[in-house]
Amino acid sequence: MDKCIKCGLPGHYQGITLNENHVCNYCEFYETHKETFSNFDALEKQFEEEVENAKKKAAERGAKYDCITGLSGGKDGAYITYQLQHKYGLRVLTYTLDNGFSTDFGRKNVEILLDKLDVEHIWVNVRDSTLRQFYSASLKLIKNFCSVCFHFCHYYSHLLASQYEIPLIVNGRTRSQILQSADQIRGIEPFHIARDLKSFEYQMFKRLVDKLEHNSCIDFMPDHEITSLSYFMYHDISDEEKIDFLEKNLGWIKPESKVPHADCWAHPVAEYYSIKKNGYPVRTGELAEMVREGKMELHQAKREYLEDWNTYQDLDPQLEQRFMNRICVKNRLAAANAVSG
Ligand SMILES: [Zn+2]
Numbered sequence: 641m642d643k644c645i646k647c648g649l650p651g652h653y654q655g656i657t658l659n660e661n662h663v664c665n666y667c668e669f670y671e672t673h674k675e676t677f678s679n680f681d682a683l684e685k686q687f688e689e690e691v692e693n694a695k696k697k698a699a700e701r702g703a704k705y706d707c708i709t710g711l712s713g714g715k716d717g718a719y720i721t722y723q724l725q726h727k728y729g730l731r732v733l734t735y736t737l738d739n740g741f742s743t744d745f746g747r748k749n750v751e752i753l754l755d756k757l758d759v760e761h762i763w764v765n766v767r768d769s770t771l772r773q774f775y776s777a778s779l780k781l782i783k784n785f786c787s788v789c790f791h792f793c794h795y796y797s798h799l800l801a802s803q804y805e806i807p808l809i810v811n812g813r814t815r816s817q818i819l820q821s822a823d824q825i826r827g828i829e830p831f832h833i834a835r836d837l838k839s840f841e842y843q844m845f846k847r848l849v850d851k852l853e854h855n856s857c858i859d860f861m862p863d864h865e866i867t868s869l870s871y872f873m874y875h876d877i878s879d880e881e882k883i884d885f886l887e888k889n890l891g892w893i894k895p896e897s898k899v900p901h902a903d904c905w906a907h908p909v910a911e912y913y914s915i916k917k918n919g920y921p922v923r924t925g926e927l928a929e930m931v932r933e934g935k936m937e938l939h940q941a942k943r944e945y946l947e948d949w950n951t952y953q954d955l956d957p958q959l960e961q962r963f964m965n966r967i968c969v970k971n972r973l974a975a976a977n978a979v980s981g
Contacts, residue, residue, distance in 0.1 A: 647928035648938050648945075652919050655821060665823045666925075670932050676830065677819070677933075680876045686830055687874035690867060691728050694808035698731070705733040707808035708801050710793060711761065712736065712903050713749030715892070716812035719882045720871045721757050722889060724810060733804060735762040737796055739789045739904070740771045740966060746903030756890045764796045775967040783917040785967070786910050790844060795859070798837040802864040809840075813870040815933065818843070820925030834868040837861050878935075909963045911952035921948035 642651035644664035649656055657665045670677070691706075698706040707724060711717040711734045724730045734757075736750050754761050774788045797809045818829060825831040827843045834840035838860040886892035904910075914922045927944055930936035 647931045648941055649928045650920055667932055669823045683830055683874040690869055697807035701805045703805040705804055705806050706730040707810055708733045708797055708806050709810045710735055710797060711750055711753055713746035714903060715882050715886055718753050718886055720810055720812055721759060732759055734759050735764055735800055737764045737793050739792060741904045741906040743903055743905050766792055772968045783913045794837060794841055798861055798866055801866045802861060807867060809866060809868045810871050811868060814872050816926035816929040818870055818873055820929045829870055829873045835865050840868040906963050908952055908959060912955040915953050921952055923948055
């Protein structure tokens with residue numbers, strides 16, 4: 641099978657091109673800009689400047705908060721919130737979006753965190769019919785529904801920011817998530833910082849955003865100028881350091897389960913569709929990016945890739961049924977009943 645000799649990305653990965661030396665376009669792009677991506681002194685300084693600007697703007701507007709950030713119950717949101725409060729002296733508003741797939745684990749963790757962080761917080765519950773409409777349309781069109789959840793997170797963070805006149809949103813996207821499909825500087829931090837919802841969504845969805853611009857369901861709120869920063873693009877910190885820090889400073893208890901995305905019960909469904917549609921699990925691009933940055937050995941990435949394949953290539957029919965009921969797509973069982981009845 642053809643793949644990149646550096647990062648191990650398979651030859652059928654989305655948007656990949658391999659050069660004559662079997663090195664992919666993502667590795668080439670990373671190598672070209674490696675100095676910028678790894679100069680953390682300069683990156684932290686850039687982040688600090690943005691923070692100072694936000695403080696000034698919030699003061700001018702008489703806003704109650706300087707920035708807003710999401711808490712899903714995981715370690716990233718907790719770590720970021722603490723740092724924004726204590727290292728950067730920001731007045732932080734937090735929010736949690738109930739995407740229709742939240743687990744008891746996630747909800748309980750948010751409550752524990754709120755108690756420890758002593759921060760203001762808003763639960764956002766999206767109208768059920770809107771959720772179903774977006775999830776089923778997205779599944780039908782692109783066999784993917786995680787993008788809907790991302791969109792709601794982006795949309796509500798911008799909506800809350802505009803309502804409270806908050807100038808800055810800080811998000812917990814990892815470097816791997818940001819750089820996994822970066823092959824040009826457009827829409828990539830720290831080269832381009834998003835100042836409104838549309839340019840932020842471009843960072844994740846690329847040209848899909850242009851296509852959706854005139855869709856009546858999507859409101860990009862073009863009149864609201866709000867800066868979005870991905871905390872981990874500007875700070876060099878490993879998961880182990882994060883957990884260690886949280887244990888010491890927040891009395892954080894590490895979740896027992898090592899399952900990724902333990903805050904979403906539909907995650908195995910997303911993985912299954914990714915394997916069926918794309919021919920690789922969800923984390924493939926992120927694992928390759930960690931190899932590219934020297935944070936993971938190629939053989940370890942390969943092992944985790946195979947583990948994901950084995951875990952997710954078959955979908956528990958009961959889980960699929962639960963998922964279909966949740967998003968209200970006409971399901972196989974109903975179709976079968978209709979035929980036999
Ligand atoms: Zn590569």
